[in-house]
Amino acid sequence: MKIVRIIKGVDSLLSIFNEDEGQSEFEHLFDKLTNTETLFSFFETHLHDLQNYTIDEAVNRTFDDACALEDKFYDVAENDNVQLQTIFKPLSNSQYRLSKYQRSKAYGEVRRSWLRVYAVRLESDKYIVTGGAIKLTQTMQERPHTQEQLDRLTQMRDYLIENGFEDSDIEILEV
Amino acid sequence: MTNKEKREQFLNSIEDDNGSWLKKARYRKENRAWLRKSQRIAVRILSVLKEKGMQQKELAEAMDVSPQQVSKIVKGKQNLTLETISKLEVVLGVKLFEIPVPQFEMEVERKKVQTNISKKKSIAVKTNKDLSDMYMQLWTPSDNKEVAA
Numbered sequence: 498m499k500i501v502r503i504i505k506g507v508d509s510l511l512s513i514f515n516e517d518e519g520q521s522e523f524e525h526l527f528d529k530l531t532n533t534e535t536l537f538s539f540f541e542t543h544l545h546d547l548q549n550y551t552i553d554e555a556v557n558r559t560f561d562d563a564c565a566l567e568d569k570f571y572d573v574a575e576n577d578n579v580q581l582q583t584i585f586k587p588l589s590n591s592q593y594r595l596s597k598y599q600r601s602k603a604y605g606e607v608r609r610s611w612l613r614v615y616a617v618r619l620e621s622d623k624y625i626v627t628g629g630a631i632k633l634t635q636t637m638q639e640r641p642h643t644q645e646q647l648d649r650l651t652q653m654r655d656y657l658i659e660n661g662f663e664d665s666d667i668e669i670l671e672v
Numbered sequence: 673m674t675n676k677e678k679r680e681q682f683l684n685s686i687e688d689d690n691g692s693w694l695k696k697a698r699y700r701k702e703n704r705a706w707l708r709k710s711q712r713i714a715v716r717i718l719s720v721l722k723e724k725g726m727q728q729k730e731l732a733e734a735m736d737v738s739p740q741q742v743s744k745i746v747k748g749k750q751n752l753t754l755e756t757i758s759k760l761e762v763v764l765g766v767k768l769f770e771i772p773v774p775q776f777e778m779e780v781e782r783k784k785v786q787t788n789i790s791k792k793k794s795i796a797v798k799t800n801k802d803l804s805d806m807y808m809q810l811w812t813p814s815d816n817k818e819v820a821a
Contacts, residue, residue: 661678
């Protein structure tokens with residue numbers, strides 16, 4: 498598995514390299530999220546998961562969310578003061594303990610956004626993006642495209658353990 | 673190999689990407705205004721093609737452009753010319769781009785028409801469409817004669 502720095506010289510934002518596409522998963526994700534034809538086709542396939550949205554509205558909403566999300570990462574790239582920790586949140590809302598290899602997801606502008614960027618946090622400030630998805634269901638297991646993302650996260654975690662990292666947890670304090 | 677050595681080896685294996693995401697993100701940010709319009713037009717085109725059961729290839733033939741050109745348009749990343757938009761509108765039979773009439777111009781037109789109407793006859797103006805219809809009536813050649821008379 499090849500891992501690359503998305504921003505030259507910056508070790509905090511990393512990504513799996515997609516050999517088939519010849520680009521990082523991170524770059525590939527935003528290429529897809531800004532491609533009208535790709536999104537239109539996706540929402541045609543997942544029409545039954547769209548509640549109160551037409552395909553046109555869903556595509557346009559996705560563009561708006563993708564712009565907002567990409568802007569956040571762009572700010573990280575352009576501004577040293579912006580931390581990735583402010584973008585990523587724990588994957589499971591009910592989790593109280595952050596693993597050393599915490600599976601994380603980045604949200605769009607608002608909590609209700611259906612866009613997801615998935616990453617594994619390594620050490621304190623290294624985020625390895627494994628991919629992303631438009632999540633229209635309550636859980637990731639309900640649809641193949643989100644299940645695939647979940648599998649990737651697990652594979653990434655296993656890969657890190659193979660490479661000498663430990664699965665020990667970091668305890669979080671609660672005020 | 674110890675775990676520490678494995679970790680070091682792993683971290684040393686991380687390479688710099690070619691930086692193309694950053695370049696693309698900058699481009700998308702700087703060109704967002706027209707890209708969003710291009711995306712909205714592309715969504716509309718795809719919807720109409722779906723409604724009509726028309727293939728992109730057929731659209732290309734009807735527009736007398738290459739299928740590659742249509743493929744680029746429906747991705748929503750093309751800086752479309754007015755000529756291309758007009759061709760698309762004719763072939764698809766729908767409006768893709770409209771210039772709204774500014775409020776100030778509307779007010780001036782409303783006053784002009786209302787003045788002419790009051791000279792001619794008393795007609796209630798209810799909507800902009802009514803206004804537009806009456807404006808057209810007032811400026812047709814036969815009507816001009818009538819107003820002048």
